[in-house]
Amino acid sequence: MNFVTPEIAWAPLAPIIIVLGAAAIGVLIEAFVRRPATRRTIQLGFGLVVLIAALGTTIAQWAALEGGGTTVMQFMLTVDRQALAWQTVILVFGILGIILFAARTRAGEPAFTALGSASPGSLEETLARRRGLEVTEVFPLLLFAVGGMMLFTCVTDFVFLFVALEVFSLALYILVALARRRRLMSHEAALKYFLLGAFSSAIYIFGVALIYGATTQTSFAPVGRAIDVISDRDPLLLTGVVLVLVGLLFKLGAVPFHSWTPDAYQGAPTPVTAFMGAATKAAATAALVRILYTSLYPLEWEISWMIWAVACLSMVLGTVLALVQTNVKRMLAYSSVAHAGFILVAFAGLTNEAVAALPFYLLAYGLATIGAFAVVSQVRERTEDGSVGAEAVRLGQWAGLGKRSPLLAGAMALFLLSFAGIPLTAGFIGKFEVFSAAIAGGGWPLVLVAVIASAVAAFFYVRLVVLMFLTDVPEGIEDAVEVEDSPLATLVVVVTAAGVIVLGVLPAGVLSVFESAAQFLVLSNG
Amino acid sequence: MNPINFVILAAILFSIGSAAVLLRRNAIVAFMGVELMLNAANLALVAFSRIHGQLDGQVMAFFVMVVAAAEVVVGLAIIIALFRARQTISLDEPAELKG
Numbered sequence: 001m002n003f004v005t006p007e008i009a010w011a012p013l014a015p016i017i018i019v020l021g022a023a024a025i026g027v028l029i030e031a032f033v034r035r036p037a038t039r040r041t042i043q044l045g046f047g048l049v050v051l052i053a054a055l056g057t058t059i060a061q062w063a064a065l066e067g068g069g070t071t072v073m074q075f076m077l078t079v080d081r082q083a084l085a086w087q088t089v090i091l092v093f094g095i096l097g098i099i100l101f102a103a104r105t106r107a108g109e110p111a112f113t114a115l116g117s118a119s120p121g122s123l124e125e126t127l128a129r130r131r132g133l134e135v136t137e138v139f140p141l142l143l144f145a146v147g148g149m150m151l152f153t154c155v156t157d158f159v160f161l162f163v164a165l166e167v168f169s170l171a172l173y174i175l176v177a178l179a180r181r182r183r184l185m186s187h188e189a190a191l192k193y194f195l196l197g198a199f200s201s202a203i204y205i206f207g208v209a210l211i212y213g214a215t216t217q218t219s220f221a222p223v224g225r226a227i228d229v230i231s232d233r234d235p236l237l238l239t240g241v242v243l244v245l246v247g248l249l250f251k252l253g254a255v256p257f258h259s260w261t262p263d264a265y266q267g268a269p270t271p272v273t274a275f276m277g278a279a280t281k282a283a284a285t286a287a288l289v290r291i292l293y294t295s296l297y298p299l300e301w302e303i304s305w306m307i308w309a310v311a312c313l314s315m316v317l318g319t320v321l322a323l324v325q326t327n328v329k330r331m332l333a334y335s336s337v338a339h340a341g342f343i344l345v346a347f348a349g350l351t352n353e354a355v356a357a358l359p360f361y362l363l364a365y366g367l368a369t370i371g372a373f374a375v376v377s378q379v380r381e382r383t384e385d386g387s388v389g390a391e392a393v394r395l396g397q398w399a400g401l402g403k404r405s406p407l408l409a410g411a412m413a414l415f416l417l418s419f420a421g422i423p424l425t426a427g428f429i430g431k432f433e434v435f436s437a438a439i440a441g442g443g444w445p446l447v448l449v450a451v452i453a454s455a456v457a458a459f460f461y462v463r464l465v466v467l468m469f470l471t472d473v474p475e476g477i478e479d480a481v482e483v484e485d486s487p488l489a490t491l492v493v494v495v496t497a498a499g500v501i502v503l504g505v506l507p508a509g510v511l512s513v514f515e516s517a518a519q520f521l522v523l524s525n526g
Numbered sequence: 527m528n529p530i531n532f533v534i535l536a537a538i539l540f541s542i543g544s545a546a547v548l549l550r551r552n553a554i555v556a557f558m559g560v561e562l563m564l565n566a567a568n569l570a571l572v573a574f575s576r577i578h579g580q581l582d583g584q585v586m587a588f589f590v591m592v593v594a595a596a597e598v599v600v601g602l603a604i605i606i607a608l609f610r611a612r613q614t615i616s617l618d619e620p621a622e623l624k625g
Contacts (some may be wrong), residue, residue: 003581119611159586166593170600177604187608195556195617198597199547201561205590209583210571212594213533218579218586370530 012061012070012079014107015054015087019094020147022050025139030295040110044102050143051098054150055091055139057083069521072352075219076157078521083154085359085517086286088368090153090279094146095176096370096492103377103489105388111377112138112267113186119184121303126219142275145171145505149283156294157219158208158244161287162201164226165251168283169197172276176268181390187268196250196260204247210240220295221522226297241296244307248291248461251284254340255313262321265333272390273329274373277336278366285362289355292347294520300350307347311446314341315453323460324415328376331460332369337418339365345450346434349441355518357433360511364418364426371496372415375408378484378493392481398464398472405483407490409468411497416461420498421454426503433511532573539566547595553605553615564594 011016026043060264062084084267104110114133118124148168177190212218214237215226244429246257253261262502265273296303318338343361346354376391379401382387385472392398402409418427431454435447473481503510539562546559560618575583609615 031618054584117607119607159543159589166596169594173600173604184611187604187611190604191553191608191617194601195553195560197549198557198560199544199563201593202543202567203539203562206567206570207566208586209536209574212571212583212586213577215583218582242555451599458609490599522537 006073006076008073010072012072013077013306014061015091016058016147018050018054018057019143022046022141022185023147026143027137030137030140036132036136039136040102040134042062043136044098046259047098047139047143048493051091051095051146053137055088055095058087058091058187060199062088065383068519071293071521072154075152075222076160078156078485080519080521081156081517082290082355082520083286086153087516089282089359089363090146090149091369092363093275093279093282093366094142095148096367096496097271097279098139098142099488100271100274100370100377100492101142101202102111103271103374103486103492105380105484105486107388109180109388110134111180111182111271115181116174116178120187120348124146129359130507135456138175138178138272138353144168145175145275146172146279149279152283153290155287156221156290158211158223159205159218161207161291165201166205169201169462170278173197173270173274176264177275178272179267179269182267183512185267186269187267189264193260193264193268200247200250201428203243203250207240207243207245207247210236210243214240220233220291224295224298227296233302238299238302241299241303242306244291245303248288249310249340250286251280252288252340252343253281253337254310254344255337256310256318258314258337258340261337262330262333264330266338266393270373270377274370274377277332277369277373278362280364281336281340281343282359282362285358289358290349292350293355294522297350299306307344307383308446311341311347312449313342314338315450316341317458319453322457325460326395327375328395328398328464329391330393331395331464332345332372332376334372335457335461336369339419340454341453342431342434343407345438345443345446348438348443350448351437351441352435352518354434356511356515357430357437359517360503360507361430361434361515363510364430364500367496367499367503368415368425371411371493372419374489374492374496375412375415378405378408378486378489380482380484382480382482388482388484395464395467397481399467399471401467401481401483402469403473404481405485408483408493411493412460412467413465413468414497414500416465420458420461422458424501424504426500426507429504429507429511527572529576532576533570536570536573539563539569542605549603551617552618553608556617557601561594564590564597569607 062475112135134392145168151164173194179186194441204505214234217223250257322334378393381389381392421427438447543559543562547556571583571587
């Protein structure tokens with residue numbers, strides 16, 4: 001046997017190379033810059049510049065792209081308009097995320113622990129805090145996660161997809177474990193996220209092995225063609241396909257593969273929750289779209305029952321469980337499970353409209369998610385000695401927030417209404433597009449469930465709005481909650497709120513961009 | 527020996543691994559279950575590679591090994607951090623997160 005050297009067109013990979021290369025340089029900055037405060041400034045500035053440069057490169061490539069796109073490496077990587085659209089969305093989340101990562105309280109406390117290896121409450125931790133140490137590795141880790149996710153959107157091979165999946169997942173597992181406050185909870189969340197994430201990727205790769213066994217291929221388009229040829233439904237192939245979908249639905253956080261979502265969202269440092277909630281969902285959806293439309297479409301009839309069942313379960317269970325939560329972060333986590341269901345609704349019938357609707361939906365959802373968690377990171381408890389402590393996440397502690405901080409409470413109300421899908425917010429347009437795509441594909445029973453679930457979900461979103469604006473702060477505990485006003489977090493809140501309004505009022509421009517992105521480059525030869 | 531037997535062995539190993547993840551309460555043992563599942567996938571890839579008479583599957587097994595090694599690094603780091611904080615790695619014991 002002889003190997004053929006693969007031909008790689010490097011130029012279209014520029015945004016990914018910029019981000020991943022910068023992540024590697026970020027690790028070197030950790031080693032060579034000694035003062036923690038300087039290190040933080042350098043890492044933040046460097047990360048921001050890099051992400052903005054990558055965003056600029058992506059947009060330039062979009063403008064310069066001729067025809068369907070470029071095959072970077074045959075059967076492995078393609079950069080087409082679909083991939084560029086998703087990469088832009090992920091880079092926007094990355095930029096907002098890195099700003100939020102750097103936000104500090106008035107007392108100068110960052111969101112991340114002083115020393116990741118020191119156990120909570122130990123002497124080492126106290127010493128590390130006193131010396132002003134700070135885990136600034138979070139910035140390169142975010143870059144690694146963004147780079148992996150960008151790769152995830154343009155990979156066209158099942159095994160390569162697995163590698164990209166791990167590149168961003170491993171970075172996220174570490175980020176989840178680095179909370180400043182409530183560190184035991186953060187460790188526990190990281191452990192659960194890690195074990196379930198590793199479990200799901202093992203399921204995924206075994207599915208890939210079975211698909212390889214059934215079709216002798218691992219790339220999307222050749223697998224699709226091989227499925228066409230295999231006439232009698234091969235049990236090996238079907239098992240493989242189901243296992244692969246299970247692995248991806250885990251990342252999407254859909255019921256019954258959602259059990260990590262509430263724990264990871266609650267235990268992670270809030271800036272990480274914001275980034276992870278928005279970007280992981282976008283990346284997982286992007287990969288799911290590409291796999292279903294370019295590879296597994298001949299099996300549509302066989303896998304639609306699974307998509308339908310998971311979509312219904314996610315919408316119903318996510319909504320019902322969110323109703324009974326008393327913790328804001330956990331409530332938003334279950335709401336994200338319900339949103340995973342709404343995303344899956346779009347896949348009914350595999351229509352072309354869905355390919356255009358999903359990036360918009362994820363952009364709208366992601367902006368609202370990052371904004372909402374940015375607000376959560378600003379509402380703090382007061383400790384007994386009067387200093388500002390951990391985040392106030394009990395619903396009761398949010399009573400009367402509208403009077404304390406009209407800006408934050410108003411923005412939060414806007415994000416919640418966008419989650420609920422109230423007109424004039426981005427969430428409404430997103431849901432409208434997704435549901436009409438599903439109806440076009442004959443999925444009206446799913447849309448019916450989705451509309452009912454949205455109506456029920458509106459109850460718990462509005463409950464929090466009522467609590468913030470129409471409920472007075474209970475007597476005697478006025479001082480128990482302190483609202484921070486970090487300029488960086490406020491910036492993120494304002495930008496995301498503006499985005500949610502603009503996408504809700506004037507969606508036409510962005511929608512037409514995503515419509516022109518609704519095509520895949522699939523090689524016909526080979 | 528028929529190479530399909532190796533695929534069957536891989537399926538058995540995969541089942542044992544997933545049972546370990548779902549049933550055992552010790553984080554290290556659950557993690558070993560994940561590793562067993564990844565190795566089962568490797569065995570299946572190599573066996574299919576032999577059946578098809580290609581090298582593709584064997585090349586892919588290398589990728590899986592590298593990823594598995596990276597996963598061990600991150601996973602053990604998290605488990606050790608948890609152990610130092612709590613002196614236990616039981617998955618039932620830490621119960622800060624509920625509901």
